[in-house]
Amino acid sequence: MTELFSGFQLGGLSLPNRLVMAPMTRVRAAAGGLATPSMAGYYAQRATAGLIVSEGVQPSLIGQSNPGTPGLHTDEQVASWRPVTAAVHTNGGRIFAQLMHGGRVSHPDTTGHQPVGPSAVAAVGDVFTPTGPQPAPVPRALALPEIAEHALSYAGAGRRAIEAGFDGVELHGANGYLISQFLSSNANLRTDGYGGSVTGRIRFAVEAVEATVDAVGADRVGIRLSPGGGFWGVREDDVPALYAALLPELARLRIAYVHLEATADREVLTTLRRIWPGVLIMNPVLPMGPKQTGRDEAEEWLGLGAELISFGRGFIANPDLVERLRTGVPLAPVDEATFYQGGDAGYLTYPAYQYAG
Template sequence: MPSLFDPVNYGSIEAKNRIVLAPLTRARNTKEAVPTDIMVKYYADRASIGLIISEAVGINRAALGWPYGPGIWNQKQVDAWKPITKAVHEKGGKIVCQLWHMGRAVHSQVTGTQPLSASATKYPGQLHVYGGKADSEIAHPLSVQEIKSIVEDYATAAKNAIAAGFDGVQIHAANGYLIHQFLGDSTNLRTDEYGGSLENKTRLVKEVVAAITDAIGPERTGIRFSPNGEDQGVSIANPEPIYLDIIKFLNERKVAFVGLRESNPTSNFSRSDQPKLGNKFHEHFNGRLILNQDYTREEAIKTVEEGNADAISFGRPTIANPDIVEKFKRNIPLVEWANEIKYWYIPGTVGYTEPPPSAETN
C-alpha cells in the first residue's frame, strides 16, 4: 500500500514523495517575462516537495497575457531560469516547467497583439493588465497555418525548458486557456479540421503532445486538464468521450503523467456538480495520475493509500507553508496568512518569500 510520503517516478523523473507543488501564478517576473532573483529562493524553499510544477510559463509573447508572468521563448529567459532549477536540484528537488498559451484570456495591453483562440469569441468579464483590469477583447480565430506555428512554439519551449535545467514539462491544457478553448463547445465554433467532430476538436492537443514528446521524450512530458464544468467560460457538454479519446492518445505516446484539477461543488476556484472524471483517468491512463482541488492532508493520504491516485498536488497551502511535507508528516497545523490573496500577484518579496504584514497563524 503506497504512502503519500513514498518515492514515485514520473517517467524519468524520480520524486522523493508523492506531494506535488501545483502551478501557482505569482507574477514576480519582469515586464519582458524574465524570471527575477527572488524566484530562486521561492522555488528552492519548496524543494522538499516531491515534484514542483512551475508557475505557468508562456511559450511566446502572444501566449502570455498575465502581467509579470514568465516566459521561456528566448535565451534571456532560459538563462534566468537556470539558477532557479539549479537551486531546486541542489536541495534534492525536481522541477518541471508548465507550458502555457492563454488563448483568448489575454489583453492586448499586455501582449501587444489581439487575443488568439479557436474562434472569434470573447473571454467573459475583465482581464488582468498592468495596473488593474480591462474589458476583454474579441479573439482572432487562428488560421491552420497559425496553429501549426503555435505547435512548433510549444516544441521549442519544451526544448528551452530542458536547456534551462527543468526535469521535464507539463502542457497546460486546462482552466479555459488555448488548448481547452479548442476542446470547448462554447469556444470552438470552427468548421475546418480543428472543429466540429470529437476527432477535430482534440487535434490541437494531440499535435502539441506529439511535438513535445518528439522534442524531449515522453518520459519527461506531462499534461494538465480540468475536465469538469465551466472553466473561464469554456464548457464541454459531454466531457467523458473527449477525455477518453485524449487518454488513448496519451497512452500511445507514453506520456509520463497527468495532472487533473477535479470539480468541487463548494470550491471558490472550480465549483461544479458535474461528476468527477478522476476515476476514468485512473482506470484508463497508463502513466502517473496527480489529483488536485482542495485536498486536506487526511484526504490526500487516503486517496494515495487506496490507490485512487499516484500523487496529490497542493497550491494555495504551499504559499505560506514551503515546509508542507514536514508538516504533513508530523501532522502539524498549516500556517495561514490572513491577507494572502492581496499579495498573490504583485512584485516584491512580501507575501512571496516573507510573510505579509499582519500575517496570522493557526
C-alpha cells in the same frame, strides 16, 4: 509512514514523496518575462516537494496571458531561469516548467498583439492588463495554416526549458487557456479538422503534446487538464466522451503523467482514472475553491488510484508543507492579498514551522 510520504519513480526522476507543488501564477517576473533571484528563493524553499510544477510560463509573446509572468521563448529568459532550476536542484528538488499559452485570455495592452483562439469568441470576464482589469477582447480566430505554429510553440519552449535546467515540462491544457479552448464546445466553433466533433476538438491538444514529446522526450512531458471546468466561460458539453477520446491518444505518446483537476464529479474522475493507464497526478479540490487540499483528501485519492497528489495554496504559506503534513503540525494560513501583488512579502516571507526548544 503512509504512501503519501513514500518514494516514486516518475520517468527518470526518483521522487522522495508523492506530494507535487501545483503550478500557481505569482506574477513576480521582471520586464521581458525574466525569472528573478526572488523566484529562485521561492522555489528553492519548497524543494522538499516530490515534484514542483512551476507557475505558467508563456511559450511565445502572443501566448502571454498576464503581465508580470515569465517566458521561455528568448535566450535571455532561458538564462534567467538557470539560477532558479539550479537553486531547486541544489536543495535536492525536481522541477517541471508549466507551458501556458493563454490564447484568448490575454489583451493587446499586455502583449502588443490581438489575442488568438480557435474562434472569434471572447472569454467571459475581465483579464489582467498593465493598467488593471479590462474586459476580455474578441480574439482573432487562427487561420488553419497557423495552428501548427502554435502547437509547435510548446515544443520550442520545451527545448528551452531543458536548456534552462528544468527536469521536464507540463502543458497547461486546463482552466480555459488555449488547449482548453480547442477542447471546448463553445470557445471552439470551427468546422474544419480542429473543431466540431470530439475527434476534431482533441486534435490540437494531441498535436501540441506530440510535438513536445518529439522535442524533449516522452518521460519529460506531462499535461494538466480540467474536465468540465468552466474557467473563463469555457464549456464542454460532452466531458466523458471528450476525455475518453483524448486520454488514449495521450497514452499512445507514453507521456510522463496526466495532471487532473477536480472540476468534474467523482464518478467522471474515477472513470478517467480507469481509462488513463499511466501516472496520474490528482489535484483533489477545485482550484481556488473554498477548500484547500489536506492530508485526508490526498490519501483518499491515493486510495482511488492516483500515484501523486498536487497541493496549491498549502505550498504558498508552508514552504515545509511535506514535513508539516508528515508530522501533523498546524498549517500556516495563506494571505490571499499577496498572491499577485509583487514583491517578496507573501512570497519569501512564510517561515518553516518553529518547534518549541
